[in-house]
Amino acid sequence: MQKLVIAIASVLAMLCLGSGVIIGYFVANRSPVAPPNRVKRSCDQGGTFTSAAVKGHLDTCIAGCREGACQADSCEIPLPRTYVAYHLQGKTINLDGRIDEEAWSEVSQTEDFVDLRGLKYTKPRFDSRVKIRWDNTNLYVAAFLQEDDIWANKTLHDSKVWQDNAFELYVDTDGSTHNYKEFQVNALKTTWDLLLTKAYIDGGQADSSWESNAQIGLYTDGAVNDPNSNNEYWSVEIALPFTQLRWKTLQANEGAPKDMDIWKIVLARPEWGFQIVDGQYVKDESVEASWWSWQPHGAVSLHLPDRWGLLQFSRGAVKSTSFTPNEQWKISQALFDVFNAMKKYHGVFGLYTDDKSMLDLPQYLLTGYCVEIPQISLLDSGFVVSISSKNRALQGHIRADRYLWFGDRATGLAKV
CATH class of the missing domain: 3.30.1300 (Pantoate--beta-alanine Ligase; Chain: A,domain 2)
Incomplete structure (x- = not known):
């Protein structure tokens, strides 16, 4: 009996190897691959064998045959992180940075930020969460940023705010990956808004002449730039006009999004080290910043538009819908x-x-x-x-x- 089992297993191994060679040959010659459900059925036929030795080998064979086939069969392409933003439906937001209105409390927050490089890296030591709403005029973004020491240096609009601890938002309204918008704000309420003609890696240029016309409310739990202050967090509310976000895009004249529209989006923050010298915060220039993001990118770069998260707009009742790919x-x-x-x-x-x-x-x-x-x-x-x-x-x-x-x-x- 043992010899029979070994013989059957050997035959199955040869068949699996042979089928792999044949499939590889046809792929290499650009002939259409057999529909994945057929591959799945042909592999699954082996389930009628009951011998443990034969079944164990078949399971290995099936796993090899079906590598990548599940995605091809279901067409369920893996999603990045997603968020459904609900229309305000007449509710109002007071832009004071406190994130305490009903319009915010009734909607879900994003997942916590992770290391920009990926989930396998150390979890950020501070929490970062965001909520998003919209009306017919503006996109509203509220960010809660845990922070033990709140400090910032940049005070001039359109200076490099990312060189401080800051909150960053990137938006690609038409999915073209060109003429996308970037917005940054620090704990002193200093902002930098710019248009990227395309990603730097693709030869893009930053255009700081673009103005977001954003309205901002900012709240700090304790004083800024005071090492003696007992800080726990700072938070910010931002209202960004759709007319500005869509500027120079394929949808420049469309105004507010339509129900179930999808935009690509980045939510992120840099976290710099510091020293306290003579009772003041001094940025530690010898240490690179930690970069934390809602959607990991697999690299220390926020300018990879094909790796951004997805924002879907809904006019439905709050929490009545889930993200729906189109x-x-x-x-x-x-x-x-x-x-x-x-x-x-x-x-x-x-x-x-x-x-x-x-x-x-x-x-x-x-x-x-x-x-x-x-x-x-x-x-x-x-x-x-x-x-x-x-x-x-x-x-x-x-x-x-x-x-x-x-x-x-x-x-x-x-x-x-």
């Missing part, structure tokens, strides 16, 4: 996956390729089951990737400078 977000994420694979290939070989078999792509992009298989065009300026929804009703594109748009392919090329 087809546009699904295509955007698929475009980012191809974009990152293209950049990875370029980093190794110094050029781009339209051969998808040479790219490190997630399986769901190669089946044609979740979205249409990506189309890659090589250009003098780099490349354009195009992906359509399964019903072909929606088509998105992304360029080598990370500019992402929907609709006519020529629209984005005209903006190069």
Whole structure:
């Protein structure tokens, strides 16, 4: 009996290896991969064997066969952190920084911030939580920032506020990753607001001439810049006009968001070390800041728009809805996956390729089951990737400078 079990296990191992080689061959030759539900069924057929030895080997084989197949089968692309912002529906917010109105108490807060590099790093020593509301004019953001010692140096508007302990907000209203907005504020209520033409890594420039026209309320639990003060936290309320947030975007004339619209967003704070010298706070320039963010980025950079969290607007009753991904977000994420694979290939070989078999792509992009298989065009300026929804009703594109748009392919090329 033992010999029979070993023989069956050996045959199954050969079959699993052979199927892997065959699948790999077809992927390498850019033929459509078998629909993942078929892969799942063919692997699961082995469940009829009862021998523990054979079943153990089959479980290993099935796990190998199904690597990446679950995502491709369900089309459930992993979400970053998400937050649903509810319309105020006539409620008001007094911008005093205290975050004590009913408009705030009735909504949920974000998850605590984490190390910007990722969840495997040490948990931040201070809590940071945010709530967001909106009306037909403004986006309202309230941030609670735990802090034992509240100090700040920057007093001039549009100075580099991030060089103090500060709260930062980044917003990409149209998902293009270009002309996104950045807002910073410290405990002295000093602000820096700027427009980024695109991410620095893509050759972008900061434009500090953009003004957010924000209204701000700030509260500090104790005095600022006083080491003898018993501080516990500071908090800030910000009202940002939609007209300013949308400036120079594809939606510049649209005003308030529509129900269930999705924006990409970053919420973050730098935390600097300090010394107390002659009774005053002195920033410790010898130590790099800790960077804490609502959504981890996998690197010490906030300017990676494809890794931001997602904000969804709701006109429903408070806490009546949950975040609902739309087809546009699904295509955007698929475009980012191809974009990152293209950049990875370029980093190794110094050029781009339209051969998808040479790219490190997630399986769901190669089946044609979740979205249409990506189309890659090589250009003098780099490349354009195009992906359509399964019903072909929606088509998105992304360029080598990370500019992402929907609709006519020529629209984005005209903006190069």
